[in-house]
Amino acid sequence: MVELVEPDVALWESWLGSLEEWGEVAQDGSGYHPERDQVRSAEGFAAWVRYLRERSDPGTPMEPGFVHATHWWIVEGGEYLGAITLRHRLTEQLLEGGGHVGYGVRPSARGRGLAAWALGEVVKRAREHGLERVMVSCDDANVASAKTIERNGGVLEDVRETWLGTTRRYWITT
Numbered sequence: 001m002v003e004l005v006e007p008d009v010a011l012w013e014s015w016l017g018s019l020e021e022w023g024e025v026a027q028d029g030s031g032y033h034p035e036r037d038q039v040r041s042a043e044g045f046a047a048w049v050r051y052l053r054e055r056s057d058p059g060t061p062m063e064p065g066f067v068h069a070t071h072w073w074i075v076e077g078g079e080y081l082g083a084i085t086l087r088h089r090l091t092e093q094l095l096e097g098g099g100h101v102g103y104g105v106r107p108s109a110r111g112r113g114l115a116a117w118a119l120g121e122v123v124k125r126a127r128e129h130g131l132e133r134v135m136v137s138c139d140d141a142n143v144a145s146a147k148t149i150e151r152n153g154g155v156l157e158d159v160r161e162t163w164l165g166t167t168r169r170y171w172i173t174t
Contacts, residue, residue: 004074004075004122007071009049011073014079015039015073018106022107028102030071055070056071067094070125071084072085081106082109085102086129087099090135098137098164099134100126100134101122116148116152126174133171136171137169138167140159149168153172155172
């Protein structure tokens with residue numbers, strides 16, 4: 001059964017397998033930044049998991065430009081399949097592109113509807129954070145992500161040039 005779980009050090013090996021599939025890039029929705037996060041050691045991975053969990057606490061001071069966010073991992077049978085993040089508010093930059101929700105599914109798990117399912121679950125949870133609607137964006141050329149957002153009620157506001165490139169910006173009512 002597929003489920004959303006809090007980041008968990010017990011999934012380190014499976015997460016590393018996903019990293020090998022993605023390569024050393026920032027994985028959408030995961031909160032992973034290869035230039036900052038040292039995840040190849042057990043200690044480094046544990047520190048990163050702790051950081052992800054702390055970001056959801058409104059009492060945790062945030063770095064400039066970052067907002068509080070709740071991270072979940074998409075997991076099935078103890079295997080890490082992807083990640084999804086709900087940002088609790090938007091900065092001007094996130095309003096332009098990036099939005100409230102970011103998600104990514106490891107390459108070997110794509111095509112199963114996992115992103116659509118996870119986005120639907122997070123949209124339900126967004127109301128618990130006082131959000132009546134969420135902004136979700138994707139690259140204009142990412143047809144699969146656009147369909148995922150539209151399947152979850154996304155209404156296209158516009159397509160614009162942003163710091164991310166040409167970006168489709170959608171709103172979903174929670």
